[in-house]
Amino acid sequence: MDSDFVPPSVSFQLPVIDFSDQNLKPGSSKWDEVKADVLKALEDYGCFEAFFDKLSVELNRSVFEAMEDLFELPIPTKQRNVSSKPFHGYLCHNLYESLGIDDANVLEKVNDFTQQLWPDHGNKSISETIHLFSEQLVELDLMVRRMIMESFGIENYIDEHLNSTYYLTRLMKYTSPPDDDDDDEETKLGLRSHTDKNIITILHQYQVDGLEVKTKDDKWIKVKPSQDSVLVMVGDSLCALLNGRLHSPYHRVIMTGKKTRYSTGLFSIPKTGVIIDSPEELVDKEHPRIFKPFEYTDFLHFFQTEAGRIAQSALHAFAAF
Numbered sequence: 001m002d003s004d005f006v007p008p009s010v011s012f013q014l015p016v017i018d019f020s021d022q023n024l025k026p027g028s029s030k031w032d033e034v035k036a037d038v039l040k041a042l043e044d045y046g047c048f049e050a051f052f053d054k055l056s057v058e059l060n061r062s063v064f065e066a067m068e069d070l071f072e073l074p075i076p077t078k079q080r081n082v083s084s085k086p087f088h089g090y091l092c093h094n095l096y097e098s099l100g101i102d103d104a105n106v107l108e109k110v111n112d113f114t115q116q117l118w119p120d121h122g123n124k125s126i127s128e129t130i131h132l133f134s135e136q137l138v139e140l141d142l143m144v145r146r147m148i149m150e151s152f153g154i155e156n157y158i159d160e161h162l163n164s165t166y167y168l169t170r171l172m173k174y175t176s177p178p179d180d181d182d183d184d185e186e187t188k189l190g191l192r193s194h195t196d197k198n199i200i201t202i203l204h205q206y207q208v209d210g211l212e213v214k215t216k217d218d219k220w221i222k223v224k225p226s227q228d229s230v231l232v233m234v235g236d237s238l239c240a241l242l243n244g245r246l247h248s249p250y251h252r253v254i255m256t257g258k259k260t261r262y263s264t265g266l267f268s269i270p271k272t273g274v275i276i277d278s279p280e281e282l283v284d285k286e287h288p289r290i291f292k293p294f295e296y297t298d299f300l301h302f303f304q305t306e307a308g309r310i311a312q313s314a315l316h317a318f319a320a321f
């Protein structure tokens with residue numbers, strides 16, 4: 001049976017880690033406590049749920065309403081959201097539709113995005129909402145990456161590493177599957193099982209569930225939507241940077257029921273020209289170097305080829321020795 005269609009296991013829950021403590025600053029005892037939980041969760045699952053109270057009820061509502069307005073625009077208008085990078089602009093297939101904003105933590109870049117869609121005068125309130133939301137999630141991404149690098153003793157590289165990446169914010173809409181095809185599993189597939197190719201992904205689902213994550217022993221865990229929590233997940237580029245110390249989990253979206261689903265993703269991504277290679281500190285007799293150094297865009301282009309798409313692990317097919 002195609003592993004896409006093994007039913008999800010309901011009895012598991014991903015680890016939940018609280019990032020809302022005001023005293024969560026590098027060097028504090030709270031920081032070390034949370035850092036240990038992050039490492040354990042990422043070693044076990046490649047992801048965890050983060051409780052993050054900076055996502056207020058009002059901010060969630062504004063993002064949700066912004067997505068409703070954006071996706072209601074005519075398709076030719078949404079198609080003006082273009083990018084030179086693969087998978088970064090407007091995408092639409094089967095139940096899935098999404099818009100992408102590079103550097104959404106920079107207000108002018110979000111203004112450029114809304115200006116593309118509303119050429120007369122952009123959309124100030126939608127720009128500000130997406131910008132604020134992205135900024136908040138960037139804070140979480142930075143904390144998690146700092147914790148990971150400290151955990152593996154490579155904190156010397158933190159500044160260099162953080163300067164080598166940028167952020168993409170993706171807004172996603174999934175329509176409900178046609179009900180006359182109820183027993184055809186393929187029609188419920190919102191997003192096929194995949195690993196993310198970037199560094200860290202932070203996903204948030206709005207009320208309607210559908211996201212599932214695969215465990216190391218091939219069980220699917222359903223991620224429950226929650227107002228103030230998000231899913232933090234390792235991508236292939238981070239796996240490569242850490243010489244395979246953490247893995248990027250397979251995940252997918254399965255749509256059931258009659259509701260339209262909205263979700264958002266913040267993706268930290270290596271900048272063009274940056275070479276992904278593990279530091280010497282992570283290579284020794286017990287941990288020989290697994291991957292050849294590579295550039296992210298080359299990896300993405302490989303993923304677009306037939307060989308990349310059919311590989312069990314595109315990362316291994318592309319970069320393993």
Ligand SMILES: O=C(O)CCC(=O)C(=O)O
Nearest residue numbers: 172196203211253263265
């Ligand atoms: O919509 C979701 O929750 C998942 C999206 C996702 O996995 C992706 O964009 O890579």
Ligand SMILES: [Fe+2]
Nearest residue numbers: 194195196251
């Ligand atoms: Fe993904």
